[in-house]
Amino acid sequence: MIHRRAPRLGALLMLPLFVAACGNDQGAPAAAARSMAVLVTTVQSAPVSNVVELPGRIEAVRTAEVRARVDGIVEKRLYQEGTDVAAGAPLFLIDPRDYRALLQQAQAALARAEAARSNAASIVTRFRPLVARQAVSAQEFEAAQTTLRQAEANVSDAGAEVTRAQLRFERSTVRAPIAGRAGRAQVTEGALVSASAATLMTQINQLSPISAIFTQSNTAILDFGEQVRAGRVKVPDMAHVEVRLILANGQEFPEPGYLDFTDLAVDPSTGTQTLRAQFPNASRTLLPGQFVRGRITAGVQKTGIRVPERAVQLDANAASVALVGPDGTVQRREVKVGTQEEGEWVVQDGLQPGDRVIVDGWHKVRPGQKVNPQPAPAATR
DSSP states (O other): OHHHHHHHHHHHHHHHHHHHHHHHHHHHHHHHHHTEEEEEEEOOEEEEEEEEEEEEEEEEEEEEEEEOSSOEEEEEEOSOTTSEEOTTOEEEEEOOHHHHHHHHHHHHHHHHHHHHHHHHHHHHHHHHHHHHTTSSOHHHHHHHHHHHHHHHHHHHHHHHHHHHHHHHHHHTEEEOSSSEEEOOOSSOTTOEEOTTTTOEEEEEEEEEEEEEEEEEEHHHHHHHHHHHHHTSEEOOOGGGOEEEEEOTTSOBOSSOEEEEEEOSSOBTTTTEEEEEEEEOOTTOOOOTTOEEEEEEEEEEEEEEEEEEGGGOEEOSSOEEEEEEOTTSBEEEEEEEEEEEETTEEEEEESOOTTOEEEEESGGGOOTTOBEEEEEOOGGGO
């Protein structure tokens, strides 16, 4: 009997040890989870570029609508559509025959007036010594002088008519008022154009240099001015505020531009102010009407904060980061981010120097969880 009970007694003695071992196995993962290792970077403040990104639209520096200045039938188009033309280059020819005839008629009238003036002048010249000898009455001499003055006025009037006829004749050849790229012709050969209706014939845009127009809320401009006055942002003069363009396909325009105009009036319907920058455009990549995004380097933030891109979680509403608090637990905090620079986000609000931001491993932890923070290698930033 003793030998049969001994195995049972041994099994009963081993049962508490087995239960304790199982309990230790279940607690190990929880302890490991509470002390999961994550890579963190400690936030530091340093001067960073104060970059503001705004939507914008490309506009030509100069735009000229070429319109008819005389009436007539278009005989010929003298330029290639979509090409660059010089100022004064001929664009269209309006039938000039009527205007040539009017010019010749005006020139003939001027010749008659000049002949009459010459005759009147000769009479005055002959009468002058005769008046002294009383061979001609003073009244006749005064009449001759009056006739001369009328003849001179007729010459001036005829000369003005010649000038007017010459202008009409010259305007029958429609020329480019500015240098730039000539657009599509709005009229064809045989079309009747009118000076009184100012018929549009084509349009010329100067494409190099070219302007980009941006709008910024008046509130943001006031906040920026407050930061400048408080000394948190140092700005250069207006002529050195650099602007970079991001095109519609996401590519960056290779050449920088600079702000050259800031509107002093606020649009009452939108509450915005207009900013303008000018860019070189020798390649004609930028065209009027294009929508772009401008990155305006509006000075330097003296105490800026940057964190690695991979540390920031973005969703449709906000950006956030995971922090390791003083007690070693995970905290989630929303931040306001600006632009990206060299693989890092510029954080405008939400972080302070000394905060420990989780760079790697934030997706494996949850707020309130204990973690084991490890410094992130410099290469991950």
